[in-house]
Amino acid sequence: MKTVLVTGATSGIGEACARAFAGAGWRVIGTGRRVERLEALKGVLGDAFHPCAYDVRDEEARDAALAALPQEFRAIDCLVNNAGLALGTQKAQEADLNAWRTMIDTNVTALASLTHKLLPGLIERKGAVIMISSVAATYPYAGGNVYGGTKAFVRQFALGLRSDLAGTGVRVCSIEPGMVETEFTLVRTGSQEASDKMYGGAHPMTGEDIAQTVLWVASLPPHLNINSLELMPVSQSFAGFHVARE
Numbered sequence: 225m226k227t228v229l230v231t232g233a234t235s236g237i238g239e240a241c242a243r244a245f246a247g248a249g250w251r252v253i254g255t256g257r258r259v260e261r262l263e264a265l266k267g268v269l270g271d272a273f274h275p276c277a278y279d280v281r282d283e284e285a286r287d288a289a290l291a292a293l294p295q296e297f298r299a300i301d302c303l304v305n306n307a308g309l310a311l312g313t314q315k316a317q318e319a320d321l322n323a324w325r326t327m328i329d330t331n332v333t334a335l336a337s338l339t340h341k342l343l344p345g346l347i348e349r350k351g352a353v354i355m356i357s358s359v360a361a362t363y364p365y366a367g368g369n370v371y372g373g374t375k376a377f378v379r380q381f382a383l384g385l386r387s388d389l390a391g392t393g394v395r396v397c398s399i400e401p402g403m404v405e406t407e408f409t410l411v412r413t414g415s416q417e418a419s420d421k422m423y424g425g426a427h428p429m430t431g432e433d434i435a436q437t438v439l440w441v442a443s444l445p446p447h448l449n450i451n452s453l454e455l456m457p458v459s460q461s462f463a464g465f466h467v468a469r470e
């Protein structure tokens with residue numbers, strides 16, 4: 225029985241990943257700050273699920289939670305680096321610097337730090353690291369500024385890890401979704417109305433769509449690595465360049 229650690233398992237893509245991996249017979253460690261949601265998931269998934277409540281930006285709390293893992297959850301085979309957020313849609317010149325700091329601390333620093341911590345064990349077990357990046361890593365849009373920058377880091381970090389881990393048997397993949405209906409827009413804007421407007425009529429992807437992709441990547445034969453994978457709902461596509469005219 226293999227073990228996966230999914231960060232940000234209290235909602236959206238991460239929660240769907242926890243359900244999908246548990247359904248496929250994996251042991252799942254799920255993290256997040258909202259302990260009641262982790263407990264609810266434990267109620268559904270049972271002994272296959274271990275809740276680990278901590279803020280990813282708090283390394284001491286993280287280390288204490290990992291040190292307290294029950295014996296059967298200690299050998300982590302797969303890390304799904306999913307916890308993350310966007311805050312705000314303002315242009316850079318109007319943005320809140322604290323929001324930028326929170327995105328960088330969460331999406332970049334915490335993700336790199338956890339990966340660094342788990343790499344020795346992942347190498348020992350020829351495991352896998354699956355990163356949830358975003359289409360925002362590749363396609364800039366107004367108001368995406370630092371969020372897009374953090375997701376470009378995630379994608380490039382994944383590709384860089386592939387180089388460093390050559391010969392170890394560890395697989396690394398950058399998953400780059402477009403629009404997925406989760407709590408993402410509610411967190412970003414603080415408005416349920418804005419969230420409903422974003423997803424309304426768009427037939428967006430679901431957390432389950434992404435989770436099935438993550439599970440598929442994690443379950444491929446050990447000689448196969450998906451380097452990066454970009455997904456969008458059919459309704460989402462590309463816009464042209466913007467030209468500011470005098």
Ligand code: NDP
Nearest residue numbers: 232234235236237256257258279280307308404406407408
């Ligand atoms: P949700 O807001 O539904 O889920 C975000 C998850 O991240 C929650 O479980 C949340 O847990 C966790 N999280 C955020 N900050 C922290 C923190 N400081 N400490 C611990 N956990 C934290 O959004 P999504 O499911 O959509 O987002 C998951 C990932 O997918 C993110 O990295 C996002 O950038 C990425 N993504 C999302 C897309 C979308 O359209 N939805 C598209 C492309 C990528 P809690 O609040 O309980 O701590």
Ligand code: 8X3
Nearest residue numbers: 358359360401402403
């Ligand atoms: C989330 C997708 O396009 O809202 O990463 O930035 S987008």
